[in-house]
Amino acid sequence: MKSTAAAPVVRPRVAAVRRFNRFYTRQIGLLDEGLLNSPFSLTEVRTLYELAQREKTTAAELCKTLGLDAGYLSRILSSFEKTNLIEKKESPKDARQTLLSLTKKGRNAFAPLNARSEEQVKAMLGQLSPKKQDHLVQAMQTIEGSLAREAEPLRSYVLRQPRPGDMGWVVYRHGILYQQEYGYDERFEALVAGIVAEFIQNLDAARERCWIAESDGENLGSVFLVRKSQTVAKLRLLLVDPSARGLGIGGHLVSECVRFAREVGYRKIMLWTQSELVAARKIYQKTGFKLVDRRPHQSWGRNDLVAETWALRL
């Protein structure tokens, strides 16, 4: 987070943000001595969480992800190593690098914390109607999007054609992110796997395309443009990794689809989305797509979804 403010900030706003911080830290139990009735501090639990998300990682990567001071993180990692929660191994690719991973004991220590955290949030959301839950989640995404955009320096990235392994990445990230962010179960991942398999097997290379957004060798996003008929194309599987959201990559992927669709002679682009995917809706609206149909449905373990069809005349 930048320490100097570029824009004028009035005191009542500062007070409002501080009030919210006090309210929310109490609400989610951050003031309790050990987080989630565990012996761990908040920073230790966050470090365990990041280790559990990756098979192997490095201290430098954890420092970057958590925004922690290297010395502080190093003390946490040493205590994890002493208590056999993590193990360190030399990287086979680069002997100067040490790879960190959770041991079985570490995974066993993390699993109940993760479950308790999930239960805690479920209980908090469960006090609200589905509509209010929706508002809360959207408001949280707005906070995250606004602050992340300011904090993150603009990353340079490229949009490129897919390579072997990318399609698996698309399925994998959709499966994980839609489960984490919207609670869709594995049937959603199966749907994505089906779309991807169909794309590979029946590709019309002249009129269909997939773009992968990549930065420093890391995949950040995807979108597909596929043929529905001679004159109509479909935009599918738009996704940007949370670490790279709010930087314009999603908008860029969609505008690339539109440019290509025009170039190869489609007259219209259709897409199918869900009403709760608010950031995507915003991009579609800005690009000129119009909402043409809305219908409630029950899918992927959710019974309160509203599917939307959007269309853009080219």
Ligand SMILES: CC(C)(COP(=O)(O)OP(=O)(O)OC[C@H]1O[C@@H](n2cnc3c(N)ncnc32)[C@H](O)[C@@H]1OP(=O)(O)O)[C@@H](O)C(=O)NCCC(=O)NCCS
């Ligand atoms: C939709 C998605 C691809 C956008 O990626 P992105 O790189 O962050 O997109 P951009 O930075 O180009 O633009 C996002 C826009 O949504 C807005 N936005 C973000 N969160 C929002 C929210 N909760 N409510 C309203 N608008 C929101 C941003 O302000 C931005 O608009 P702006 O440029 O006018 O400020 C990404 O959020 C994502 O992967 N979401 C989950 C998957 C998904 O919904 N896919 C669509 C499938 S149909």
